[in-house]
Amino acid sequence: MSIAAALGDVQRDNLQGSPQPQRRGRFVPYLLMLPGLLWLGVFFVIPLVTLFMMSLQTAVPGGEIGEYEQTFHFANYVEVLTDPSYYTPLFRSFVYAACATVLALLIGYPLAYFIAFKSGRFRNVFLIMVIAPFFVSFILRTIAWRQILADEGPVVAAMKWVGFFSDGIGGIYPSALAVVLGLTYNFLPFMTLPIYASLERVDPKLVEAAGDLYAPGFTGFRKVTLPLSMPGVVAGTLLTFIPAAGDYVNAALLGNSKNTMIGNRIDYAFLNTNDYPTAAVLSFVLMACILAVVLVYVRRVGTEDLL
Amino acid sequence: MSAVVESPVAAPRKLSAPTRVWRWFGSNVLRLYAVIAFAYLLLPVVYTFVFSFNDAGKSNLVWRGFTLDNWLNPCGAPEVCGSLLNSLAIGFIATAIATALGTLIALSLVRYRFRGRSSTNLLIFLPMATPEVVLGSSLLALFLNLFVPLGFWTIVVAHIMFCISFVVVTVKARLASLDPRLEQAAMDLYANEREAFRRITLPLLAPGIAAAALLAFSLSFDDFIITNFNSGQVNTFPKFVYVSANRGIPPQANVIASAMFIISLAIVLIAQLVGRARRKG
Numbered sequence: 001m002s003i004a005a006a007l008g009d010v011q012r013d014n015l016q017g018s019p020q021p022q023r024r025g026r027f028v029p030y031l032l033m034l035p036g037l038l039w040l041g042v043f044f045v046i047p048l049v050t051l052f053m054m055s056l057q058t059a060v061p062g063g064e065i066g067e068y069e070q071t072f073h074f075a076n077y078v079e080v081l082t083d084p085s086y087y088t089p090l091f092r093s094f095v096y097a098a099c100a101t102v103l104a105l106l107i108g109y110p111l112a113y114f115i116a117f118k119s120g121r122f123r124n125v126f127l128i129m130v131i132a133p134f135f136v137s138f139i140l141r142t143i144a145w146r147q148i149l150a151d152e153g154p155v156v157a158a159m160k161w162v163g164f165f166s167d168g169i170g171g172i173y174p175s176a177l178a179v180v181l182g183l184t185y186n187f188l189p190f191m192t193l194p195i196y197a198s199l200e201r202v203d204p205k206l207v208e209a210a211g212d213l214y215a216p217g218f219t220g221f222r223k224v225t226l227p228l229s230m231p232g233v234v235a236g237t238l239l240t241f242i243p244a245a246g247d248y249v250n251a252a253l254l255g256n257s258k259n260t261m262i263g264n265r266i267d268y269a270f271l272n273t274n275d276y277p278t279a280a281v282l283s284f285v286l287m288a289c290i291l292a293v294v295l296v297y298v299r300r301v302g303t304e305d306l307l
Numbered sequence: 308m309s310a311v312v313e314s315p316v317a318a319p320r321k322l323s324a325p326t327r328v329w330r331w332f333g334s335n336v337l338r339l340y341a342v343i344a345f346a347y348l349l350l351p352v353v354y355t356f357v358f359s360f361n362d363a364g365k366s367n368l369v370w371r372g373f374t375l376d377n378w379l380n381p382c383g384a385p386e387v388c389g390s391l392l393n394s395l396a397i398g399f400i401a402t403a404i405a406t407a408l409g410t411l412i413a414l415s416l417v418r419y420r421f422r423g424r425s426s427t428n429l430l431i432f433l434p435m436a437t438p439e440v441v442l443g444s445s446l447l448a449l450f451l452n453l454f455v456p457l458g459f460w461t462i463v464v465a466h467i468m469f470c471i472s473f474v475v476v477t478v479k480a481r482l483a484s485l486d487p488r489l490e491q492a493a494m495d496l497y498a499n500e501r502e503a504f505r506r507i508t509l510p511l512l513a514p515g516i517a518a519a520a521l522l523a524f525s526l527s528f529d530d531f532i533i534t535n536f537n538s539g540q541v542n543t544f545p546k547f548v549y550v551s552a553n554r555g556i557p558p559q560a561n562v563i564a565s566a567m568f569i570i571s572l573a574i575v576l577i578a579q580l581v582g583r584a585r586r587k588g
Contacts, residue, residue: 029415033427036408036471043468044434047445054448107344114341128575129345135571136352138529139548140564143556144351144358147368188348217326238436246438249531253552263440263532270444270536280448283441290438 481515
């Protein structure tokens, strides 16, 4: 519930503004915000700056592993970006995330439409069913998929029975398909809920009016409902794409070494090889790429209410 | 409309092909589609639940028969309960602090107009739009630079950081939907500003704060990526599951997850029922 409320109300809030009386405070608002903003400043903004500084460090000559000095070595970025073992996973991350986003939209939009218009008095039950997966640990659910998709699992057995796979060849886990399915699965509620929130606010009278004006059914949907639900679609695709592009749990649990995403590389460089500058460069490149994709996308779709 | 009056059995308006397809789709396919989508969403949940009853030896991969042993002895496997307790403790501390800090920010954002309001909004929005790897690795960079030993408290700090924004957004939404006239009415009835806030606004705001706290707790409890960067040797429940994924997850982990699922579902259902009762009564 809370997530649905949060996601839905982000948009509502932005669309309507606040009806609250606005007080002119001199110090009160700053005082109220101080602890929270200080926390974000110290543990969000300063770390980002630290990470950027770290991305410009080089190894201390003759030092131990994990010892670096600040040399403002911008060439780090060039080195990392020209190394196929880094740009391939980066590219792969965006392809996987894009596939997962499209799949989640294809599954999530009709699902949200169903809940908003066809669910009758069981609407809340269906909404709870959408967020129910969140109540089970994200990692355990992903591992459940691994076992469901494994060669000895039910999906492969069913497909073999139908004759889709012959014995000995094929299988789903580990593969790119499994990773994309996992990503789609894990972020599907983030797609469904904002779309639901914007569909819920579509006034049925508008669709009726469209019907009276000789735009029944599909035309009415295309010209009235769909455009009105676009803020939800934009929010949903962003809420799916951004975390999917940075995720590495799905790639680690459902893929093999051919499916590594950029998150796996960052994790490995940071925690296994202590190659902090490389990990920092990768983090910043990931962020820059996501930002670029998001900006182009939001421009294209033309929704400015979002930010 | 006059046409309808003239001929009550008017020939149905000829519908275009896409419209007819759409109608049919709307009534039948959509329902089937929803069933499949829900199956996709809930399959892993059911799987996790079912395999909590598996009479598994060391690895819980294949079904070996029904048993209640795992449920009767949820701490039977090493580290399951230790990591669970860590996760619960971290969740409670992080939720309490993040809810307090976030609510204060939401209050000043909605109720006051001041310089720097839009940049504050941006600062709240950014952590939600930053990938978790970047949040986790940047915080680790800070801790490494300052030689902060990683462990329980670094996890708490990280969780508070990413929960604040979600709390602000949730409480803000509730605040913005409150009717400002209620507070004005209280002040017309000679309540001063502080009293009106304490006796009118705060009780009305409580469900929003509760929802924000629940959201923060579930985000904290389920977080893996940021935790993994900042936890050092301390185990949380998701980290325990991830690390043991390769040598086999004990069925007790499924028991814990299923129990959490049932508890969360109960909380949501109770909240629904209470809400309904309030609206009626």
